[in-house]
Each structure stands twice: as structure tokens, then as C-alpha cells.
Amino acid sequence: xxxxxxxxxxxxxxxxxxxxxxxxxxxELITNLLDVSExxxxxxxxxxxxxxxxxxxxxxxxxxxxxxxxxxxxxxQGAVFGAALLLKVGESFKLIxxxxxxxxxxxxxxxxxxxxxxxxxxxxxxxxKMILNNxxxxxxxxGGLGMIDIAxxxxxxxxxxxxxxxxxxxxxxLMININ
Amino acid sequence: xESIVRDGxxxxxxxxxxxxxxxVEIKGRSIPENSIEFYNPLIAWLEEYSGNAKxxxxxxxxxxxxxxxxxxxILDVFxxxxxxxxxxxxxxxxxFYEEDDEDMLEAGEDYQSIIKLxxxxxxxxx
Numbered sequence: 117x118x119x120x121x122x123x124x125x126x127x128x129x130x131x132x133x134x135x136x137x138x139x140x141x142x143x144e145l146i147t148n149l150l151d152v153s154e155x156x157x158x159x160x161x162x163x164x165x166x167x168x169x170x171x172x173x174x175x176x177x178x179x180x181x182x183x184x185x186x187x188x189x190x191x192x193q194g195a196v197f198g199a200a201l202l203l204k205v206g207e208s209f210k211l212i213x214x215x216x217x218x219x220x221x222x223x224x225x226x227x228x229x230x231x232x233x234x235x236x237x238x239x240x241x242x243x244x245k246m247i248l249n250n251x252x253x254x255x256x257x258x259g260g261l262g263m264i265d266i267a268x269x270x271x272x273x274x275x276x277x278x279x280x281x282x283x284x285x286x287x288x289x290l291m292i293n294i295n
Numbered sequence: 296x297e298s299i300v301r302d303g304x305x306x307x308x309x310x311x312x313x314x315x316x317x318x319v320e321i322k323g324r325s326i327p328e329n330s331i332e333f334y335n336p337l338i339a340w341l342e343e344y345s346g347n348a349k350x351x352x353x354x355x356x357x358x359x360x361x362x363x364x365x366x367x368x369i370l371d372v373f374x375x376x377x378x379x380x381x382x383x384x385x386x387x388x389x390x391f392y393e394e395d396d397e398d399m400l401e402a403g404e405d406y407q408s409i410i411k412l413x414x415x416x417x418x419x420x421x
Contacts, residue, residue: 143328261363
């Protein structure tokens with residue numbers, strides 16, 4: 117079945133919406149999304165400990181979209197880089213991120229997520245420190261630390277999916293529960 | 296040597312690097328998309344300071360949030376401070392964290408385990 121980002125978005129937009137966005141990610145936009153999320157999280161009166169974990173995951177998640185999304189205009193659906201949803205489902209929070217990327221990245225992303233999901237909290241801490249101290253960061257920053265940091269702080273496992281677009285592109289969906 | 300004093304913004308921390316007072320202070324949020332751009336002048340300042348450091352250098356790090364892109368830059372700040380300590384200044388790091396913010400305490404402990412400087416973990420009320 118053909119992938120339609122609007123359908124994907126609608127299918128995932130369930131629960132109480134804390135923050136949502138679909139389109140191009142710029143530093144200014146991310147600042148706005150963080151502001152909105154922060155005041156909305158204050159309103160839902162979550163303990164500050166959880167609020168901080170959510171905010172932190174948002175910063176890393178949104179900045180990953182900024183650094184790694186690519187612009188694809190599929191079937192004139194509009195040139196969309198990616199999408200982000202922060203939902204409150206029952207008592208827990210769900211961060212859903214989606215972006216277009218080159219098909220070649222599927223293997224790499226799968227390996228990285230599977231690796232992160234397989235590690236304990238302490239192993240994630242060791243991996244984080246090793247990358248922080250030893251590896252050169254790319255110009256885009258991160259060096260893969262963002263995804264490790266989210267997993268480490270939330271203590272959750274990633275759920276993910278890839279949707280084929282065409283020969284060159286896929287849509288990458290990443291979800292994390294925070295509670 | 297000139298001081299660096301900057302107000303904090305939504306994405307960058309307030310800075311007070313004062314050579315006369317031997318004080319290095321970073322407070323607030325450090326979540327810019329391009330951290331290197333923000334931290335480069337600070338690293339350069341520390342390099343210059345290492346040549347004429349005060350007998351004591353007090354370092355106060357009080358961050359509410361920092362992103363992983365800043366984490367490497369903060370490590371670079373600490374590495375410069377290690378050099379300053381080797382050159383003879385008594386460098387003391389105060390790492391502040393809000394009560395219940397175990398993640399920020401743990402982040403301080405990560406640096407403490409990598410960097411050979413005395414760290415003092417200080418809990419502050421929200």
C-alpha cells in the first residue's frame with residue numbers, strides 16, 4: 117500500500133495531544149515547539165521528574181529530525197521533512213517521530229536501535245560515556261548520542277517501523293514511551 | 296584578560312568567565328542545535344586563561360538541561376580546566392543539580408568519572 121504521510125499522522129494521533137507538528141524543522145520552530153510543550157506539560161501537572169525526561173527526549177528527538185530529515189516531495193503531497201507528536205495516553209506519554217530518509221539508512225538505523233534496545237541502563241551509561249569521550253562528533257553534532265540519551269533517561273525500549281516510499285526513500289517512524 | 300559575560304537565552308546558558316576572580320560559571324539551559332559555535336569562544340578563553348590562571352579557579356556548572364550536542368562541548372571545557380589544574384591552579388568544580396533531578400546528578404558523575412578534577416555535587420531546591 118502506498119504510504120501517505122497524512123494517513124500515518126492521523127493513525128498515530130490518538131490520546132491527548134500535548135504537541136504536534138508536521139513539516140519542516142528549523143531551529144526557530146524547534147524553540148517554539150519546546151516552549152509550547154513545556155507550558156502544556158505544566159498544565160497537565162506531571163511530576164517535574166517526568167516533565168524533565170519528556171522535555172529532554174523532545175530536545176533530542178526534534179533536533180535529530182532537524183539534523184537528519186530529508187526533504188522529499190512524494191506524489192505532490194507537499195515537501196515534508198518529518199513529523200512529531202507528543203501524546204498523553206492514560207497516565208503515560210508517548211513521543212512519536214517520523215521522517216523521510218534514504219533507503220540506505222534502514223540497515224544502519226535498525227542495527228543501532230536494536231543495539232540500544234538490547235542494552236541495560238548501566239550498559240547504556242557505559243556506551244554513552246565511551247562515545248562522549250572517544251569518538252569525534254560529526255558536524256551534525258550528536259554522534260548518535262541523542263538516541264542513547266533518550267533510552268537511558270526514559271528506561272524505555274524504542275518501537276520503530278520503516279515504510280517504503282520509492283527506490284530511494286523510506287519513511288522512518290520512531291516511538292518511545294515515557295512514564 | 297577580558298571577561299566573558301553573556302545572558303542566558305531559551306537555548307543557551309548564561310556565562311560568566313572572569314579571569315580576575317578565577318571564576319568560570321555556566322548556568323541555565325544548553326540546548327542549541329549548533330553547540331560548537333556557542334562553545335568555541337569559551338574554549339579559546341580557557342586556553343588563554345591557562346597561561347595566567349589564578350591560584351584558585353572556581354567552576355560553577357548549574358544546568359537545567361543540556362543536549363547531547365552540548366555534552367561534548369562541556370567535556371571539552373572540563374578538559375581545558377584539567378590543563379589549567381596541571382599548570383598549577385587549584386581548580387574546584389561545583390556541579391549543581393535540582394533536587395530529584397537524578398539525571399542531572401548522574402550527568403555530573405559521568406564527567407567526574409572521565410575528568411581528573413575534584414567535583415562537588417550540590418543539590419539545590421527547585
